[in-house]
Amino acid sequence: xxxxxxxxxxxxxVQIIEPTVFGDSRGYFMxxxxxxxxxxxxIADEFVQDNQSxxxxxxxxxxxxQTMHPQGKLVRVTKGEVYDVAVDCRPNSKTFGKxxxxxxxxxxxxxxxxxxxxxxxxxxxxxxxxxxxxxxDVYDPNGEGGIPYNDPTVNVQWPDxxxxxxxxxxxxKHTPFAEQKxxxxxxx
Numbered sequence: 237x238x239x240x241x242x243x244x245x246x247x248x249x250v251q252i253i254e255p256t257v258f259g260d261s262r263g264y265f266m267x268x269x270x271x272x273x274x275x276x277x278x279i280a281d282e283f284v285q286d287n288q289s290x291x292x293x294x295x296x297x298x299x300x301x302q303t304m305h306p307q308g309k310l311v312r313v314t315k316g317e318v319y320d321v322a323v324d325c326r327p328n329s330k331t332f333g334k335x336x337x338x339x340x341x342x343x344x345x346x347x348x349x350x351x352x353x354x355x356x357x358x359x360x361x362x363x364x365x366x367x368x369x370x371x372x373d374v375y376d377p378n379g380e381g382g383i384p385y386n387d388p389t390v391n392v393q394w395p396d397x398x399x400x401x402x403x404x405x406x407x408x409k410h411t412p413f414a415e416q417k418x419x420x421x422x423x424x
Contacts, residue, residue: 239267242277245336250322250354251277252338253310253347266345268312269370279349281308283370290315291360291367294399296385298357298407299323299392303420304379306352308372316365317341318358319395323383323413326353326421333413335392353424355383361397382410389413 241254255266274280291297299321301307311320321337339361340346350356358367383390385403390413394401 238273239270240273240277245338247322247324247331247334247336249278249351250336251279251349253349255345255347257345268347269310279310281351281372283310283372285371285374286368287371287375288366288368291365292402293360293363294397294402295360296357296394296401296403296407299355299383299385299387299390299410300357301325301355301381301383302373302376302379303381305373305376306421306424307375308352309350309356309369310347311340311350311356311358311367311369312345312347313340313342314366314368315342316360316362317343318360318362318365318367320348320358321356321392321394322348322350323355323390323392324353325355325383325416325418326424327418328422329353329424333390335390337392339395351424353421355381357385359394359397359401361395381416382407383413383416384408384410387413
């Protein structure tokens, strides 16, 4: 019996993953990763770092990428709800500059796989959200990059979260998509 349902998105390589949840009056159990099943679905990456963040309603993190150690990410929410977005930054891709988004929550338990060569970000839709993700490479502060969350070229359609977006000072200074070369993502 398959423990996961893998759904392709309109951008090849980006997938929505739904785990099989076993629940009863005591609660629930689910696997969040299983190497062989993920590899069979085309996700054969080795994950080397796990991260977790906690944010409040309206916090918008991203759109981030790593230039020196590009990261694939397997993301999920353990508390609350977020709208999660992946932007294709691979210059040789047919979907270069396109984005795809999905709502992740503690209720739907969906996960989102974002390969190397993408920018990533999320908007918190609940009062509080705890966001967990596995990465295929280590974080390197010297390789930080990003795209403005409201970049007109990419034009992500963020949902209404009921309050103004709260972004970091660093995220407000990202170079617009149209002004970036993305040569570090040419091999993906």
